[in-house]
Amino acid sequence: MQGIADYEFIRPLGESNYGTNYLANTPARLGIAADQVVVKVIAGPTSDDAFRRATRELKHFSVADSDRLVAVYDAGRHGGAFYYAMEYLPMGSLEKPNVPLDPRQSVDAVRDAALAAHALHERGIAHRDIKPANILIAEDGGRLADLGLSQLLSPGMVMTGLGKIGLEYTDPSIMLGAQASRASDIWSLGACLHFALTGRGVYGELQSTEPLLLVRSILASQPALAADLPPAARDLIADCLDADVAKRPRTAAEVAERASGVAATLAAV
Template sequence: MQGIADYEFVRALGESNYGTNYLARTPARLGIGAAEVVVKVIAGPTSDDAFRRATRELKHFSLADSDRLVAVYDAGRHGGAFYYAMEHCPLGSLEKPNVELGVAERVAAVRDAARAAHALHERGIVHRDVKPANILLAPDGGRLADLGLSQLLSPGMVTTGLGQIGLEFTDPAIMLGAQASRASDIWSLGASLHFALTGLGVYGELKDTEPLLLVRSILASQPRLADTLAPAARSLVEACLAADVTARPRTAAEVADRISAVSAELGAKV
């Protein structure tokens, strides 16, 4: 398999909204102990301005004060394509775990993602793409990964241009043209918590696969929470998904704290 720059790809790990992830052998120049890293290659050409914006935000991401963020090691351009290298988490993601997870572990992973999101927010960064596929699993808990760079790389790009992946975890206001914000990441954390607890999205089973039709279907619907949610969990998810952003938790740190109460209600200490 080919590679990019001095990264030798081992295998493709799958596509996301705007790029492809590859498992790659770690170049010696990175000076890290891990034998392998994940390299995301962004689809399409990247302008000089977009490259500067993306690398600046990735630098802030890597410096954010949280061990719940996936480590970012490197970024660059090669042959016009933008790429960046990050920590490999072989246990999989909350969406597709490679190990068996109990409900306590799933909830703890979302709590860790909320803590990571708060660290980003405190540095003035909005993640933009919080969803179960981007909540990765490590032996000591969850990691928030895959900073949503699409809005930086293609300014003005709307959600309908990104494909359908993860739309059910996106604040509907974003689909209507609102700016991504701390509050929109909190909406996504609420939807991800609902998935962790129930295995379901907040819109039930979405049958449309064409992005524009999917967006229309979501915007014509209201979130429907599973009847099985316990009171503390229901209260938190409802608050995160509130249409009035002032009714949502003020910070992702508050979301993380309230998830601890959800865990206590479940009878699991996480």
Template sequence: MQGIADYEFVRPLGESNYGTNYLATAPARLGIPAGEVVVKVIAGPTSDDAFRRATRELKHFSVADSDRLVAVYDAGRQGGAFYYAMEFLPLGSLERPHVEIGTAQRVAAVRDAALAAHALHERGIAHRDIKPANVLLAEDGGRLADLGLSQLLSPGMVTTGLGQIGLEFTDPAIMLGAQASRASDIWSLGATLHFAITGSGVYGELRDTEPLLLVRSILASQPSLSPDLPPAARELVEACLAADVAARPRTAAEVADRIAGLGAELGSAV
């Protein structure tokens, strides 16, 4: 395969928000023990557009300064494309694990995603796309990935583009034009926790795949929780999904603390 800069691509890993991810060999200059990294290549309709997207995402990674976010090692520009290199987590994601994992490990990954989200929120940033595909599995828990849709929590700022957003894990208020917030990311954490424990979304099996039809289907529905949720987990998911944002946990750090307390219900420490 081809590569970019001194990164030799091993294989494509799929699309992410505003970019394509590749598994690549890690050049020695990075000074990291890993032999492989993920390289995200961002190429917009114009170089200015690509630059805006890339710099926004990298800035949000850097200012959050959380070890629960995927580590970024390098960034650069080649031709009209921008790229950055980040850590490769071979265990896969909550959506598509590459190994068999237990419920406690899946829930621990969501706990760490909540800690990463809190770090972003404390710097005034909303992730906007917390979903199982963006919660990567690590030996010590998980990492939150893909800040391609992240935005500043500015008063009056409204989301107008959904991109490749995970709609069934998105606060329905966002689809109606509400401002991204701590509360909207907390809704997504609750839906992701439900998936981690039960293997299903809070809307069951959604048949529509075309975005507008999917939005319409979701807005015409109400979240329905699986009977497989243990009581304390159900209470937490219900709180995260509350229509009244004042009834939701105040911070993602609170969500992480409550997830950590689910160990007894799940049969092992989280």
């Protein structure tokens, strides 16, 4: 199979909103113990300015003070295409786990994603793309992956032009032109927690996969929480999704702490 730079691809792992993930053999130059890494190849050519922005933000991502972030090892351009290499976690994602998950494991994964998001926020970075597909499963909980670089690689790109980006996990204010922020990531964490406990998004079954129609449908709707949520989970999710940003949890660390309480309740059942 083809590769990029000195990465030999083993197989594709799937597409995201702005690139394709590949499982690849680890080049010796990285000096890491893992035999395999994930390489994300960004669709389309990348300008010099976009490359500088993306690598700068990936550097901040890689040095953020959290072991709940997926490790980023390398980034570069090859033939005009931007790519970066990160840790491979074979247990899959919250959206598509490769192992059976019980409710507590799912909540623990969201808790860890919240801890990771908090570390990014403390460095002034909004993740921009927190969704179940980007919450990866590990033996000890979860990892937050796939920093939302699309806004850096294509500044000014409207939300409706990004394709499959997990719109139902995106704060509706972003679709109306607001900047990604700590508060918008907290909205996304609440929506992910709802998915972790119910297997469904907060808008139920969305009928279309076409981005513009999805945006219209979401903006015309209100999030609806499942009736059978545990009380502590319902309260936390409702707070994260509050339209009044001032009423949301102040930090993702607070979300993580409250999610730990939810997990403890599940363990006691």
